Amino acid sequence: MLSIVRITLKGIFRDRIFQGIMALSLFFVFIPSVASLSMRQVTELSTTLSLSLISFIMLLLAVFLGATSIWKDIERRYTFSVLSLPVSRSTYLVGRFLGIAIFMLIAALFLGSAAIVSIKIASLTYPPARPLLWFAIITSIVFDALKYIIVVAVSMTLATVSTSFFLPVFGAISIFMAGTVTQQVFDYLHTPSAQAAVSAAIRKAALVLYYLLPNLGGFDLKVHAIYAIPLNTQGLLLTGVYFLAYTGIVMSVGALLFARREMK
Amino acid sequence: MKAIETTGLCKQFKGKKMTRVDALKSLDLQIEKGEVFGFLGPNGAGKSTTIKLIMGLLKPTAGTASIMGKDSSTTDSRRQVGFLPENPAFYDYLSAEEYITFVGSQFSMESSLLKRRTEDVLKRLDLWEARKRPMRGYSKGMVQRVGLAQTLVHDPDVYILDEPMSGLDPIGRALVKDIILDLKRRGKCVFFSTHITDDVEKVCDRVGVIVKGSLVAVDRVENIMRSGVEGYLVHLRFQDSASRNFAGIEPLRTAGSTSEFYVSCSAFNAFMGEVNAAGVEVALVETKRRDLEDFFLSLVNKP
Known part of the structure; x- marks a missing residue:
């Protein structure tokens, strides 16, 4: 599996589209100057902009890499040669996934370092009212990466059954958008007003979707990072366990589906 | 295995x-x-x-x-x-x-x-x-x-x-x-x-x-x-430049002292017997056969 991880990483680093996406990180250079235009809360705004830029780049990477890796391998007939080696389909799928997941963490490290430099420059130029909580900023970036690794897992699983890139690309984007609000919908449905306004059938359907779709809300720690709110260690641990469990289940489903796929 | x-x-x-x-x-x-x-x-x-x-x-x-x-x-x-x-x-x-x-x-x-x-x-x-x-x-x-x-x-x-x-x-x-x-x-x-x-x-x-x-x-x-052999192309060289028939088979063509005969599998032994008896020199024997392509085409085109 290690050699599959290795060639996956080589493929990403040599891809021109990836290089184009990573070029977006040049925007970090402008963040302190743009934030200074607000005239107040410059550091907070720098943090917000930096974390949002990381999120945007990571989303592009997750959709681009997750949705196209398996699809492209099948479309370009690479799978005929690779799957005829003594490699099980699940090993191949998990190897590809781990390669992308490792890359997402490397990208988070690179983008996070750029963000930290950018925030530090802003904080030195315009000292913030609240002290910067570096641990919260770093944790926020790490959990952001975990969130997008889930998106990668989902899009790769969709690619195992799809014959075009539409399902993995748009499916991943839709699931990402839905996944960021599932917790809010769940909380709303448990309020007295929702109990009265929403029918039981819709509530049940929403509950099914709540468990089925990834709950990405828990991975969003931007508010803690921006306003230096201390993190809840137990909550982080639970989110970490959720990440492992959800990714494991999604990839297992993907491996099962991929094992049944005909390589015509 | x-x-x-x-x-x-x-x-x-x-x-x-x-x-x-x-x-x-x-x-x-x-x-x-x-x-x-x-x-x-x-x-x-x-x-x-x-x-x-x-x-x-x-x-x-x-x-x-x-x-x-x-x-x-x-x-x-x-x-x-x-x-x-x-x-x-x-x-x-x-x-x-x-x-x-x-x-x-x-x-x-x-x-x-x-x-x-x-x-x-x-x-x-x-x-x-x-x-x-x-x-x-x-x-x-x-x-x-x-x-x-x-x-x-x-x-x-x-x-x-x-x-x-x-x-x-x-x-x-x-x-x-x-x-x-x-x-x-x-x-x-x-x-x-x-x-x-x-x-x-x-x-x-x-x-x-x-x-x-x-x-x-x-x-x-x-x-x-082997099963595709249909006949032989036999080249004979005559001393007197006068071509003739063997086992009732006429030459396909004659050039100088050499004549070319197409001999079917069934007539081959009789033909060669007469050639030997007449003491005529055999210059070349080519096997005429259906090749693999003919074999393949006959199977593909079979109704």
């Missing part, structure tokens, strides 16, 4: 409007170790489907396939196989050297052996100079040669090659034939599909012909060649 074996192998694909298309109908095939087997068939006959079923890339609708006694659906069955897909494509961002190394690592080859074997196969297939360049810059023939190199690197016992000569120039085709003959000498089993009869005639021990998903003939190439 057979090198490759299929029993009642069937494959149906979904067609248009809920119909089903029989791509392969109950294929029974046994290929021995050390045998070179040519799998002939026109386009769409089911050659690639058979190969994909043997390699576990497709799941059979019915029947089984095995390689060296191991069921094709298992990863283990691919341990002793070198497989070249039809119109192969490899990760084009990798160089030939990187890809061959990747393939060798999948067969758990020891690193110094892998390095040595990689160098050997790249040199043999004339890819050594281009080994560091990404494959996206390779010509079709070069990619095909990378495909062959990756089948050879781990020195397996069984080779399954889907249209190995496709996309190659005459030099490349001659190289592939040499490689197959070398594998044959070394006791390896080679199963390759083609629709070019000349390839089969030159390198195969046995040939199977598949038409519309059914195996219509399997025989040794030498048997086919």
Whole structure:
């Protein structure tokens, strides 16, 4: 599996589209100057902009890499040669996934370092009212990466059954958008007003979707990072366990589906 | 234990409007170790489907396939196989050297052996100079040669090659034939599909012909060649420049002192008897036969 991880990483680093996406990180250079235009809360705004830029780049990477890796391998007939080696389909799928997941963490490290430099420059130029909580900023970036690794897992699983890139690309984007609000919908449905306004059938359907779709809300720690709110260690641990469990289940489903796929 | 074996192998694909298309109908095939087997068939006959079923890339609708006694659906069955897909494509961002190394690592080859074997196969297939360049810059023939190199690197016992000569120039085709003959000498089993009869005639021990998903003939190439003899073209040289008839057969043409006769198989002995008795010099005897292509076409065009 290690050699599959290795060639996956080589493929990403040599891809021109990836290089184009990573070029977006040049925007970090402008963040302190743009934030200074607000005239107040410059550091907070720098943090917000930096974390949002990381999120945007990571989303592009997750959709681009997750949705196209398996699809492209099948479309370009690479799978005929690779799957005829003594490699099980699940090993191949998990190897590809781990390669992308490792890359997402490397990208988070690179983008996070750029963000930290950018925030530090802003904080030195315009000292913030609240002290910067570096641990919260770093944790926020790490959990952001975990969130997008889930998106990668989902899009790769969709690619195992799809014959075009539409399902993995748009499916991943839709699931990402839905996944960021599932917790809010769940909380709303448990309020007295929702109990009265929403029918039981819709509530049940929403509950099914709540468990089925990834709950990405828990991975969003931007508010803690921006306003230096201390993190809840137990909550982080639970989110970490959720990440492992959800990714494991999604990839297992993907491996099962991929094992049944005909390589015509 | 057979090198490759299929029993009642069937494959149906979904067609248009809920119909089903029989791509392969109950294929029974046994290929021995050390045998070179040519799998002939026109386009769409089911050659690639058979190969994909043997390699576990497709799941059979019915029947089984095995390689060296191991069921094709298992990863283990691919341990002793070198497989070249039809119109192969490899990760084009990798160089030939990187890809061959990747393939060798999948067969758990020891690193110094892998390095040595990689160098050997790249040199043999004339890819050594281009080994560091990404494959996206390779010509079709070069990619095909990378495909062959990756089948050879781990020195397996069984080779399954889907249209190995496709996309190659005459030099490349001659190289592939040499490689197959070398594998044959070394006791390896080679199963390759083609629709070019000349390839089969030159390198195969046995040939199977598949038409519309059914195996219509399997025989040794030498048997086919022998059974295809239709007659002989005999060149006789006369001392006195006067041509004559033997066993009632007239010459087809005469040039100077030499005459050319077409003699059927049944008349050959009588003809040669009279020629010997007359003390005429036999300059040349050519066998006139149906070649493998005629044999193949007669099967394909059979109603």
